[in-house]
Amino acid sequence: MRRLERLEREARQAAAFRGHGLGPFRAVGSGRWAATCRTCGATAVVIPRPLPNETEIFGAAVGVNCAAGNGRPSLPLYEGVQ
Numbered sequence: 205m206r207r208l209e210r211l212e213r214e215a216r217q218a219a220a221f222r223g224h225g226l227g228p229f230r231a232v233g234s235g236r237w238a239a240t241c242r243t244c245g246a247t248a249v250v251i252p253r254p255l256p257n258e259t260e261i262f263g264a265a266v267g268v269n270c271a272a273g274n275g276r277p278s279l280p281l282y283e284g285v286q
Protein backbone atom coordinates (compact mmCIF):
# COMPACT_ATOMS: atom_id res chain seq x y z
CA MET A 205 0.00 0.00 0.00
CA ARG A 206 1.29 3.43 -0.87
CA ARG A 207 2.18 5.79 1.93
CA LEU A 208 -0.52 8.26 0.90
CA GLU A 209 -3.18 5.56 0.89
CA ARG A 210 -2.14 4.39 4.35
CA LEU A 211 -2.25 7.93 5.75
CA GLU A 212 -5.64 8.59 4.18
CA ARG A 213 -6.99 5.39 5.71
CA GLU A 214 -5.61 6.32 9.15
CA ALA A 215 -7.02 9.85 8.91
CA ARG A 216 -10.41 8.50 7.83
CA GLN A 217 -10.48 6.05 10.76
CA ALA A 218 -9.44 8.74 13.25
CA ALA A 219 -12.09 11.11 11.90
CA ALA A 220 -14.76 8.38 11.99
CA PHE A 221 -13.88 7.71 15.65
CA ARG A 222 -14.83 11.35 16.32
CA GLY A 223 -18.08 11.02 14.36
CA HIS A 224 -16.98 12.65 11.10
CA GLY A 225 -17.79 11.31 7.65
CA LEU A 226 -15.00 12.48 5.38
CA GLY A 227 -15.49 13.03 1.66
CA PRO A 228 -12.75 12.15 -0.82
CA PHE A 229 -9.18 13.33 -0.28
CA ARG A 230 -7.99 15.90 -2.81
CA ALA A 231 -4.55 17.32 -3.50
CA VAL A 232 -4.37 20.84 -2.07
CA GLY A 233 -0.80 21.70 -3.02
CA SER A 234 2.55 21.64 -1.20
CA GLY A 235 2.44 17.83 -1.05
CA ARG A 236 -0.76 17.81 1.03
CA TRP A 237 -4.08 16.06 0.61
CA ALA A 238 -7.23 17.13 2.45
CA ALA A 239 -10.75 15.80 3.01
CA THR A 240 -13.76 17.58 4.48
CA CYS A 241 -16.45 16.20 6.78
CA ARG A 242 -19.80 16.12 4.99
CA THR A 243 -21.62 16.97 8.23
CA CYS A 244 -19.66 19.80 9.87
CA GLY A 245 -17.02 20.89 7.35
CA ALA A 246 -14.01 20.00 9.53
CA THR A 247 -10.96 19.01 7.52
CA ALA A 248 -8.32 16.30 7.83
CA VAL A 249 -4.96 16.86 6.13
CA VAL A 250 -2.28 14.29 5.35
CA ILE A 251 1.34 14.96 4.38
CA PRO A 252 3.15 11.84 3.07
CA ARG A 253 6.55 13.54 3.36
CA PRO A 254 6.24 15.99 6.26
CA LEU A 255 8.89 18.54 7.16
CA PRO A 256 10.58 18.11 10.57
CA ASN A 257 8.13 20.55 12.15
CA GLU A 258 5.02 18.99 10.58
CA THR A 259 2.96 15.89 11.32
CA GLU A 260 1.71 13.31 8.82
CA ILE A 261 -1.94 13.76 9.84
CA PHE A 262 -3.61 16.80 11.36
CA GLY A 263 -6.78 18.89 11.23
CA ALA A 264 -9.97 19.49 13.17
CA ALA A 265 -11.54 16.28 11.83
CA VAL A 266 -8.95 14.18 13.69
CA GLY A 267 -8.74 16.44 16.76
CA VAL A 268 -12.28 17.37 17.75
CA ASN A 269 -15.66 15.62 17.66
CA CYS A 270 -18.15 16.11 14.85
CA ALA A 271 -20.78 18.75 15.45
CA ALA A 272 -23.46 16.40 14.10
CA GLY A 273 -25.11 19.08 12.06
CA ASN A 274 -24.87 22.28 14.09
CA GLY A 275 -22.37 23.76 11.67
CA ARG A 276 -19.08 23.59 13.50
CA PRO A 277 -16.99 21.00 15.29
CA SER A 278 -17.32 20.69 19.04
CA LEU A 279 -14.38 20.67 21.41
CA PRO A 280 -14.48 17.46 23.48
CA LEU A 281 -12.45 19.07 26.25
CA TYR A 282 -15.31 21.42 26.98
CA GLU A 283 -18.24 19.07 26.65
CA GLY A 284 -20.46 19.36 29.68
CA VAL A 285 -18.88 22.63 30.81
CA GLN A 286 -21.30 25.54 30.92
Ligand SMILES: [Zn+2]
Pocket residue numbers: 223224225241242243244245246269270271272
Ligand atom coordinates in the same frame (compact mmCIF):
# COMPACT_ATOMS: atom_id res chain seq x y z
ZN1 LIG B 1 -17.86 16.38 11.18
